[in-house]
Amino acid sequence: xxxxxxxxxxxxxxxxxxxxxxxxxxxxxxxxxxxxxxxxxxxxxxxxxxxxxxxxxxxxxxxxxxxxxxxxxxxxxxxxxxxxxxxxxxxxxxxxxxxxxxxxxxxxxxxxxxxxxx
Amino acid sequence: xxxxxxxxxxxxxxxxxxxxxxxxxxxxxxxxxxxxxxxxxxxxxxxxxxxxxxxxxxxxxxxxxxxxxxxxxxxxxxxxxxxxxxxxxxxxxxxxxxxxxxxxxxxxxxxx
Numbered sequence: 001x002x003x004x005x006x007x008x009x010x011x012x013x014x015x016x017x018x019x020x021x022x023x024x025x026x027x028x029x030x031x032x033x034x035x036x037x038x039x040x041x042x043x044x045x046x047x048x049x050x051x052x053x054x055x056x057x058x059x060x061x062x063x064x065x066x067x068x069x070x071x072x073x074x075x076x077x078x079x080x081x082x083x084x085x086x087x088x089x090x091x092x093x094x095x096x097x098x099x100x101x102x103x104x105x106x107x108x109x110x111x112x113x114x115x116x117x118x
Numbered sequence: 119x120x121x122x123x124x125x126x127x128x129x130x131x132x133x134x135x136x137x138x139x140x141x142x143x144x145x146x147x148x149x150x151x152x153x154x155x156x157x158x159x160x161x162x163x164x165x166x167x168x169x170x171x172x173x174x175x176x177x178x179x180x181x182x183x184x185x186x187x188x189x190x191x192x193x194x195x196x197x198x199x200x201x202x203x204x205x206x207x208x209x210x211x212x213x214x215x216x217x218x219x220x221x222x223x224x225x226x227x228x229x230x
Contacts, residue, residue: 108222109220
């Protein structure tokens with residue numbers, strides 16, 4: 001079965017550079033979530049999109065921006081990178097539920113992109 | 119292959135009832151196991167983190183158990199409330215790679 005695809009899997013950047021992470025959700029999934037997980041930390045929710053519109057915003061720095069495109073893939077743009085941005089960035093996708101579970105969703109996580117800022 | 123399997127996939131219970139969610143994992147080396155509660159479109163909220171030596175850990179009405187021999191964990195919710203309706207995700211940290219392995223989650227709906 002198709003899974004969430006993230007690219008690149010590994011990325012090395014220097015301070016003050018920019019980076020773009022891509023996420024391709026499972027086909028027919030319309031919601032995308034982005035998470036940041038620092039070493040030894042819980043994943044932190046950054047931002048989510050539903051039907052190409054931002055649905056929720058978490059602890060995403062102003063230096064970061066994201067969007068969801070017409071084909072439902074999403075990109076996380078990170079500018080003026082700092083050493084503290086080094087982390088594993090997860091993307092997850094979900095599909096709309098109905099009936100008794102309206103409003104609940106199961107998220108399918110991608111393998112993550114490991115960003116290292118030198 | 120490292121993986122985390124959760125059951126049931128979805129669950130409906132009446133308010134005030136108890137329920138138990140299951141998590142089986144095949145992750146090596148094992149570092150710790152976490153249960154998260156997540157509402158739609160929101161970030162996950164950590165409920166418990168359990169290491170190899172811990173069998174039971176409670177957080178209010180949530181009680182997690184871990185059997186490292188059988189590689190099984192459960193999350194028991196007592197006296198359920200409407201606000202418990204959410205997805206519950208089991209996540210295992212693989213110590214060898216410092217990598218989180220996510221389960222697909224159990225969707226819980228609590229009805230009045």
